[in-house]
Amino acid sequence: MAALQILYFAWVRELIGRDDEQVDRPASESTVADLIASLATRGGGYAEALGDPGRLRAALDHRFVPLESPVGKARELAIFPPVTGG
Amino acid sequence: MSRVSIQTEDFDVAEELAALEACGGGGVASFTGIVRGEGGLAALELQHYPAMTLPQVERIVDEATTRWPLLGVRVIHRHGRLQPGDRIVFVGATSRHRTAALESCAFLIDWLKSEAPFWKKEHFTDGRTAWVESRKEDEAKARDWLL
Numbered sequence: 001m002a003a004l005q006i007l008y009f010a011w012v013r014e015l016i017g018r019d020d021e022q023v024d025r026p027a028s029e030s031t032v033a034d035l036i037a038s039l040a041t042r043g044g045g046y047a048e049a050l051g052d053p054g055r056l057r058a059a060l061d062h063r064f065v066p067l068e069s070p071v072g073k074a075r076e077l078a079i080f081p082p083v084t085g086g
Numbered sequence: 087m088s089r090v091s092i093q094t095e096d097f098d099v100a101e102e103l104a105a106l107e108a109c110g111g112g113g114v115a116s117f118t119g120i121v122r123g124e125g126g127l128a129a130l131e132l133q134h135y136p137a138m139t140l141p142q143v144e145r146i147v148d149e150a151t152t153r154w155p156l157l158g159v160r161v162i163h164r165h166g167r168l169q170p171g172d173r174i175v176f177v178g179a180t181s182r183h184r185t186a187a188l189e190s191c192a193f194l195i196d197w198l199k200s201e202a203p204f205w206k207k208e209h210f211t212d213g214r215t216a217w218v219e220s221r222k223e224d225e226a227k228a229r230d231w232l233l
Contacts, residue, residue, distance in 0.1 A: 007135070009133060009135060009203070009205055010133060010205035010207070010217050011217045059135070059138060059203070062135075062137055062138035062141055062142070063138075063142075064201070076137075078135060078138070078203075080135070080203070080205065081205065081217065081219075081220070082200075082219075082220035082225075083199075083200065083201070083202060083203055083204055083205060083220065084199070084204065084205055084206045084217075084218045084219070084220050085132070085134070085163065085175070085198055085199060085202040085203070085204025085205075085206070086119060086163075086174075086175055086195055086196075086198040086199030086202070086204070086224075
């Protein structure tokens with residue numbers, strides 16, 4: 001099955017040091033929170049950016065989702081801080 | 087008529103208002119957001135999620151047109167690097183009567199703040215930078231519209 005594209009924004013992007021990357025698709029029942037926790041174990045900027053999921057929000061295929069949502073068949077996951085537009 | 091633009095360029099408020107006035111309604115309400123130059127701010131950088139921003143803002147506009155009988159809606163949101171005094175965002179709505187225009191305009195800007203994928207980074211004159219944190223009050227205002 002195709003890889004999962006992950007995009008990072010704002011300070012999450014700065015701490016991780018990349019805009020996006022592809023990862024092996026997790027089991028479809030894995031949640032966004034599970035994936036964030038697994039990425040955080042890479043340490044360094046990943047641990048700094050993703051260590052406190054309470055500060056994070058996510059979108060699957062361009063729609064905001066709660067972190068408890070299963071990744072399912074989504075092609076794109078974005079991880080970012082709460083938005084501050086307007 | 088509803089139209090959304092996500093762009094780096096500035097916009098002409100008079101032109102946007104004139105287009106809304108031409109929709110045949112009885113009133114036009116609008117909000118223009120400006121970069122405040124407080125606290126030694128030198129520039130405001132707006133990052134967004136290109137693939138998501140337009141569809142998401144269009145969903146917000148659809149929600150407004152479902153809730154109020156609007157004849158026209160216009161949303162412009164800039165991204166990139168802006169200076170104090172620059173326009174960031176424009177929301178305009180027109181309807182037969184003032185209430186729908188005024189309320190939908192407030193709804194649109196409240197939801198843009200908490201439901202559109204933009205992030206602001208402040209650059210200060212002394213070289214410091216800081217990502218703007220979301221405000222509880224803004225999230226509460228957006229939630230109020232769900233009641």
